[in-house]
Amino acid sequence: xxxxxxxxxxxxxxxxxxxxxxxxxxxxxxxxxxxxxxxxxxxxxxxxxxxxxxxxxxxxxxxxxxxxxxxxxxxxxxxxxxxxxxxxxxxxxxxxxxxxxxxxxxxxxxxxxxxxxxxxxxxxxxxxxxxxxxxxxxxxxxxxxxxxxxxxxxxxxxxxxxxxxxxxxxxxxxxxxxxxxxxxxxxxxxxxxxxxxxxxxxxxxxxxxxxxxxxxxxxxxxxxxxxxxxxxxxxxxxxxxxxxxxxxxxxxxxxxxxxxxxxxxxxxxxxxxxxxxxxxxxxxxxxxxxxxxxxxxxxxxxxxxxxxxxxxxxxxxxxxxxxxxxxxxxxxxxxxxxxxxxxxxxxxxxxxxxxxxxxxxxxxxxxxxxxxxxxxxxxxxxxxxxxxxxxxxxxxxxxxxxxxxxxxxxxxxxxxxxxxxxxxxxxxxxxxxxxxxxxxxxxxxxxxxxxxxxxxxxxxxxxxxxxxxxxxxxxxxxxxxxxxxxxxxxxxxxxxxxxxxxx
Amino acid sequence: xxxxxxxxxxxxxxxxxxxxxxxxxxxxxxxxxxxxxxxxxxxxxxxxxxxxxxxxxxxxxxxxxxxxxxxxxxxxxxxxxxxxxxxxxxxxxxxxxxxxxxxxxxxxxxxxxxxxxxxxxxxxxxxxxxxxxxxxxxxxxxxxxxxxxxxxxxxxxxxxxxxxxxxxxxxxxxxxxxxxxxxxxxxxxxxxxxxxxxxxxxxxxxxxxxxxxxxxxxxxxxxxxxxxxxxxxxxxxxxxxxxxxxxxxxxxxxxxxxxxxxxxxxxxxxxxxxxxxxxxxxxxxxxxxxxxxxxxxxxxxxxxxxxxxxxxxxxxxxxxxxxxxxxxxxxxxxxxxxxxxxxxxxxxxxxxxxxxxxxxxxxxxxxxxxxxxxxxxxxxxxxxxxxxxxxxxxxxxxxxxxxxxxxxxxxxxxxxxxxxxxxxxxxxxxxxxxxxxxxxxxxxxxxxxxxxxxxxxxxxxxxxxxxxx
Numbered sequence: 018x019x020x021x022x023x024x025x026x027x028x029x030x031x032x033x034x035x036x037x038x039x040x041x042x043x044x045x046x047x048x049x050x051x052x053x054x055x056x057x058x059x060x061x062x063x064x065x066x067x068x069x070x071x072x073x074x075x076x077x078x079x080x081x082x083x084x085x086x087x088x089x090x091x092x093x094x095x096x097x098x099x100x101x102x103x104x105x106x107x108x109x110x111x112x113x114x115x116x117x118x119x120x121x122x123x124x125x126x127x128x129x130x131x132x133x134x135x136x137x138x139x140x141x142x143x144x145x146x147x148x149x150x151x152x153x154x155x156x157x158x159x160x161x162x163x164x165x166x167x168x169x170x171x172x173x174x175x176x177x178x179x180x181x182x183x184x185x186x187x188x189x190x191x192x193x194x195x196x197x198x199x200x201x202x203x204x205x206x207x208x209x210x211x212x213x214x215x216x217x218x219x220x221x222x223x224x225x226x227x228x229x230x231x232x233x234x235x236x237x238x239x240x241x242x243x244x245x246x247x248x249x250x251x252x253x254x255x256x257x258x259x260x261x262x263x264x265x266x267x268x269x270x271x272x273x274x275x276x277x278x279x280x281x282x283x284x285x286x287x288x289x290x291x292x293x294x295x296x297x298x299x300x301x302x303x304x305x306x307x308x309x310x311x312x313x314x315x316x317x318x319x320x321x322x323x324x325x326x327x328x329x330x331x332x333x334x335x336x337x338x339x340x341x342x343x344x345x346x347x348x349x350x351x352x353x354x355x356x357x358x359x360x361x362x363x364x365x366x367x368x369x370x371x372x373x374x375x376x377x378x379x380x381x382x383x384x385x386x387x388x389x390x391x392x393x394x395x396x397x398x399x400x401x402x403x404x405x406x407x408x409x410x411x412x413x414x415x416x417x418x419x420x421x422x423x424x425x426x427x428x429x430x431x432x433x434x435x436x437x438x439x440x441x442x443x444x445x446x447x448x449x450x451x452x453x454x455x456x457x458x459x460x461x462x463x464x465x466x467x468x469x470x471x472x473x474x475x476x477x478x479x480x481x482x483x484x485x486x487x488x489x490x491x492x493x494x495x496x497x498x499x500x501x502x503x504x505x506x507x508x509x510x511x512x513x514x515x516x517x518x519x520x
Numbered sequence: 521x522x523x524x525x526x527x528x529x530x531x532x533x534x535x536x537x538x539x540x541x542x543x544x545x546x547x548x549x550x551x552x553x554x555x556x557x558x559x560x561x562x563x564x565x566x567x568x569x570x571x572x573x574x575x576x577x578x579x580x581x582x583x584x585x586x587x588x589x590x591x592x593x594x595x596x597x598x599x600x601x602x603x604x605x606x607x608x609x610x611x612x613x614x615x616x617x618x619x620x621x622x623x624x625x626x627x628x629x630x631x632x633x634x635x636x637x638x639x640x641x642x643x644x645x646x647x648x649x650x651x652x653x654x655x656x657x658x659x660x661x662x663x664x665x666x667x668x669x670x671x672x673x674x675x676x677x678x679x680x681x682x683x684x685x686x687x688x689x690x691x692x693x694x695x696x697x698x699x700x701x702x703x704x705x706x707x708x709x710x711x712x713x714x715x716x717x718x719x720x721x722x723x724x725x726x727x728x729x730x731x732x733x734x735x736x737x738x739x740x741x742x743x744x745x746x747x748x749x750x751x752x753x754x755x756x757x758x759x760x761x762x763x764x765x766x767x768x769x770x771x772x773x774x775x776x777x778x779x780x781x782x783x784x785x786x787x788x789x790x791x792x793x794x795x796x797x798x799x800x801x802x803x804x805x806x807x808x809x810x811x812x813x814x815x816x817x818x819x820x821x822x823x824x825x826x827x828x829x830x831x832x833x834x835x836x837x838x839x840x841x842x843x844x845x846x847x848x849x850x851x852x853x854x855x856x857x858x859x860x861x862x863x864x865x866x867x868x869x870x871x872x873x874x875x876x877x878x879x880x881x882x883x884x885x886x887x888x889x890x891x892x893x894x895x896x897x898x899x900x901x902x903x904x905x906x907x908x909x910x911x912x913x914x915x916x917x918x919x920x921x922x923x924x925x926x927x928x929x930x931x932x933x934x935x936x937x938x939x940x941x942x943x944x945x946x947x948x949x950x951x952x953x954x955x956x957x958x959x960x961x962x963x964x965x966x967x968x969x970x971x972x973x974x975x976x977x978x979x980x981x982x983x984x985x986x987x988x989x
Contacts, residue, residue, distance in 0.1 A: 086975055087975040087978060087979070088975065089978075089979060089982045090904070090907065151903070155894040155895065155899065156894075158893060158894050159893075159894050159895060162888070162893050165933060165936075166936075166940060166941075169937065169940065169941040170940060170941055176941075177937060177941055180941075181933060181937075184929070184933065185926055185929065185930055188925075188926050189923075189926050192919075192922035192923060192925060192926055193922075195903070195906065195922060196906075196910075196915065196919055196922060199906055199907055199910045199918065200915065202907070202910075203910060203911065231915075
């Protein structure tokens, strides 16, 4: 049994623990212990991975575990990770851990809340560690469906509408993915032999190009829906705005990354020829998404909507970078996923904490919060600076890598797209600084805000953990980028082999 | 003798119950409940012992490993229905006719067993009639209620009509081939015009039984009018058995004209799933809601039928099994709530989770399983059905079906929304369900969870389906 199994076992045990605990407090502490262990396991996994690589183990995937599940259909319970997956697991564990503390105030049906939250996390972990398309898809859907309950029951605003919209759109995406997966399955052995869902085995085969051209749009759009690909992003602002704090964190921080990761790991990896031929369509959409999301954020008055649109912009940047098909940009894409995951989780955590104190999310009604809640305000500034890509924080490393990589494509089309996308940085600066100015500085507009208290201990744990993540990556990005580069090898080989000869 | 084991056992317990029934005074009829359930449980367990395949009556009756498996599946379903019905049967209005419920159910089950084991069209037809007529009596079980009586009458008329159509088709088959035995008919099917006509009549007759669109119009009314437990029987067991024999006949008798019937099925599948889903969205009464949902689910099963292979047959049987547990779970909850409060509308379920968390949890799991959400068995069932259809290259059909799963998810979520998300001033009051109901629901939940996680069931069905197509 490999260490990866722990990432399924711990959440399941935690859920059992939550269901059998009696009081409100017990529920929360069981969740904390469970997800704390999960975070430790993730850190352990990162260290083990680095140690293995240093010891010279250059296998494509590590910590493999392979059990036959459905023999006649050749479905396996196949676990294994490369550098990219390890990084994503680390991100997930951190955000989930912070999310538990951020939802310390949940009073209504706490047992159900934490069960759903951890079920969601289980799906995400399972998705990142599986290498069998069937189990991957299973975990993907498992991650999506608790969102309905989480937003619908504990959300705010038009929560029923948002929950339904989000669930149906994401499940619509997963319907496309299912078709793509089945299509790949039936073409997984073009030379004869047993059909397989095994991602690694399929990547060694070459699927006929006409099949690829048929399947690629389904898979890319299917995962793209979750990755907020324009124009399929509309669930995202509504969903984020209505969701409770921890759910927004998990959703923007981790769940949306499932989309980007799926595009990278399944669509582009398995269908490289089609990626080259059809990539330009999605590149246009992603570029529009980058700029549209950023512009959308400027117009919003609700803090959560601002951040949701900014997430659309940043997640579109991930897809943009993946579609550049070179190693630097690809590396940047993964970095951006991790950086944005932590950063946006921090944003949503802070917004939730501010909302819990001021009972409003409209920036016009707030002001001068720096004076009454200095800790949260400073944290908000840090998140904002990371978001607009200030050196020293993770955002800078990621965006820098992406645009350097993107500019390596010498043709006009890619250059223009890169310039347009890069201009979003300026727009980001506008909305981040504007919010910081209105919200935190200036005079206190509402007298009742004078009575507000600063962060509680559990708020602080959540915030500090996330800020630690941002600065760690910002200050010392090399270990992470090395880890990611190690994982990019196979996909780059496939893409290069499939690249059309440019003249 | 072991070849007919399932049928003989069922006949034996029917006779035993009949005799016991005679000696019970009119006020004591309830005492038959426990023995009936125990006997049925015994029969179900005995059915799982390996039997000997073989043929009887010169080929009219054939027992294969697959048909025994199918009978076991039906037995399990009927056992769960028996257990779920106890709460309803104990009501005062039913106290004089408790035993009829069991006797009629067992008779139809015997009919289905003969139907599944049929080796020629005559036996098939006799089994079908034996399976249908008692159900009409059951639908009219609460005869003093207008809707129940209406359901009974509707069902018997529709059955008569569809049987007539079916028989007409069978007579044409006899006319063109000169035999009724499946094995003899199959090589003589050439696609001659009269045989095509015969096939269309046969198809239409079966489509009535499985309630495929456009032959579904009776379904909602009958499902709504009949008592909940009879409705669940109709939607699960009747439908399941009909699908089984339909698939078997398509695969073993009409395989030579597969090109033709797969095209027909293609269209019917799309129609059935889409119409079923679109109508389900608008329903307020949960029984009607589940009726349309079960029409849509039957459409999904056709994806496996159209798969035309060992894989196709396996997925059909597997999905039917999953569907039995999921749908019975949903009907079990609807039944107990209808018994205790008389409420059957989706609106009435507002805030149910706050008062009856366990029931709403079972309902939620059942609906998620029907919608195909992992890790419940419905997910695996649907996934394999899609695989079977894609195996034949029907990618666009799979896509249409997939879009429909989203529609179906929408209306299943409407019920979940009512139970968990909505709040109500007058929610259904908290009540304690009896041990039988809990056992029945527990069996359903166990089935929904276990069948997917363990691949054993699927592999078993797969091995048994070998050589059918």
